[in-house]
């Protein structure tokens with residue numbers, strides 16, 4: 001598509017997309033037909049909502065109503081917010097540009113985006129001032145911030161007719177596509193989040209390895225911290241069969257690439273993080289060159305299975321003998337390998 005045909009506001013939206021997302025901008029811009037603009041706007045609306053959630057300088061008495069009513073801003077072409085300190089604050093300051101293009105979408109796409117925005121905003125308020133407790137709560141939080149994205153995306157795919165109605169109906173698989181990505185992000189971002197006073201690692205797990213989540217960053221607790229990290233990675237790997245089942249149903253090449261590339265980046269990230277002390281002391285990112293090589297090789301589900309197989313067996317091959325979850329991790333790896 002040449003940018004020449006786009007309206008000034010739509011052009012501006014793609015600028016914001018590229019500005020606020022390294023990992024999704026390219027795969028969204030490559031989407032076919034009506035999905036490209038619909039998913040670009042879907043991304044920007046939810047990134048604006050997430051920017052409110054992430055901004056710890058907004059007091060809760062302001063933040064809670066803002067999150068709960070955020071979806072109503074889509075009906076108000078003048079609403080904007082100028083008091084954010086976050087890196088992506090531009091999408092809040094120029095929200096009218098996003099709203100203008102939201103209202104230009106076909107009604108069926110507007111309904112999906114507005115519904116998911118409402119549910120995500122309300123869900124975010126549940127966890128605002130407390131860390132994540134049980135594994136059930138970990139799944140609940142990730143459902144609100146990422147599972148709902150997968151559910152909304154699947155409805156958009158089916159509504160565009162580029163994918164079957166089944167894709168939009170099966171909420172469990174769509175939800176787990178999002179959980180796999182969000183759990184990987186939470187596992188990887190341990191130190192960054194802990195330094196900002198945000199606790200996304202579930203206490204039901206880390207509570208077995210330390211008194212406080214921040215204790216796991218201490219060199220003395222290194223062994224315990226690695227066992228905790230490995231247990232969370234094992235929990236995320238349980239989602240691999242559902243993610244493969246979801247991608248097996250896709251028929252449109254641009255939709256497949258859009259779904260497959262974040263998934264292979266996530267499994268590669270989990271493998272880099274497994275039993276890796278760097279997660280507790282810094283940030284573990286996969287090198288750009290590695291990422292590009294992987295992106296080139298995910299044109300069909302057999303190639304995605306091969307990449308999932310490779311990284312899962314890499315993890316299985318280095319499960320520490322003394323890891324308390326060694327047996328469980330071996331089970332989860334072989335279940336994932338059976339689907340790849």
Ligand SMILES: O=C(O)CO[C@@H](C(=O)O)[C@@H](OCCCCCc1ccc2ccccc2c1)C(=O)NCCCCCc1ccc2ccccc2c1
Nearest residue numbers: 024042043046047050145146149150177178181182258259
């Ligand atoms: O602030 C940051 O930079 C990171 O924020 C994280 C956080 O605050 O936890 C966190 O914010 C979550 C709340 C806002 C969700 C924003 C989003 C992300 C990707 C999209 C892709 C397409 C369309 C809409 C999308 C919306 C975040 O960005 N996590 C990245 C993982 C979330 C992935 C969402 C997702 C779910 C299912 C998918 C299925 C297929 C393809 C892409 C998918 C993408």
Ligand SMILES: [Mg+2]
Nearest residue numbers: 050051053054
């Ligand atoms: Mg965020």
Ligand SMILES: [Mg+2]
Nearest residue numbers: 050053054145
């Ligand atoms: Mg957030």
